[in-house]
Amino acid sequence: YILRGWIEDRSADEARGLDRAGWATALTDPAVGTALEAVHDEPGRAWTVEELGARGGLSRSAFARRFTALVGMPPLTYLTWWRMTSAGRLLLSGDAPLSAVAQQVGYVSEFAFAKAFKREYGIAPGRYRRVENARAAS
Known part of the structure; x- marks a missing residue:
C-alpha cells in the first residue's frame, strides 16, 4: 500500500519539488522509516514529533532534523500532506x-x-x- 501510494503520487510530488532519492533513503532509515510506516498506518492519530522520534529511538529535535533531511519537509508538514x-x-x-x-x-x-x-x-x-x-x- 505504501509503495503503491508512493508511485501514484510521484508526478504530483515532482511538481512540488519533492526529492524521491531522499524519500527512498528515508523509507530504509531505521528511525524515519519506522515513523513513516506508523504515519501511513494510522494517519488519523494525533501524532507528535516527540512520539514519532521516540519510535525510532531519537529525541524530538534529532528526529525532526533527520526526517527533514531525508524526506525534504518537516515531520508535521509531511503528516498533513499524507x-x-x-x-x-x-x-x-x-x-x-x-x-x-x-x-x-x-x-x-x-x-x-x-x-x-x-x-x-x-x-x-x-x-x-x-x-x-x-x-x-x-
Whole structure:
C-alpha cells in the first residue's frame, strides 16, 4: 500500500519539488522509516514529533532534523500532506460523508479538514470528489 501510494503520487510530488532519492533513503532509515510506516498506518492519530522520534529511538529535535533531511519537509508538514493524500483517495473510493473522511485522516472538525484540503489541493473536498469522479466517468 505504501509503495503503491508512493508511485501514484510521484508526478504530483515532482511538481512540488519533492526529492524521491531522499524519500527512498528515508523509507530504509531505521528511525524515519519506522515513523513513516506508523504515519501511513494510522494517519488519523494525533501524532507528535516527540512520539514519532521516540519510535525510532531519537529525541524530538534529532528526529525532526533527520526526517527533514531525508524526506525534504518537516515531520508535521509531511503528516498533513499524507493526510490530504489519504483523504483524496478516500473521497474518490466511496461516498462516505466529508465528516467521516475528515475523522479518518485525523480531523475532528469538518471545517478544519476542508480548509486544510483546500490549501493542499486548491479545491474544496466535496467539489474535488465531484470533479474527479466526473473526470473518471468520461
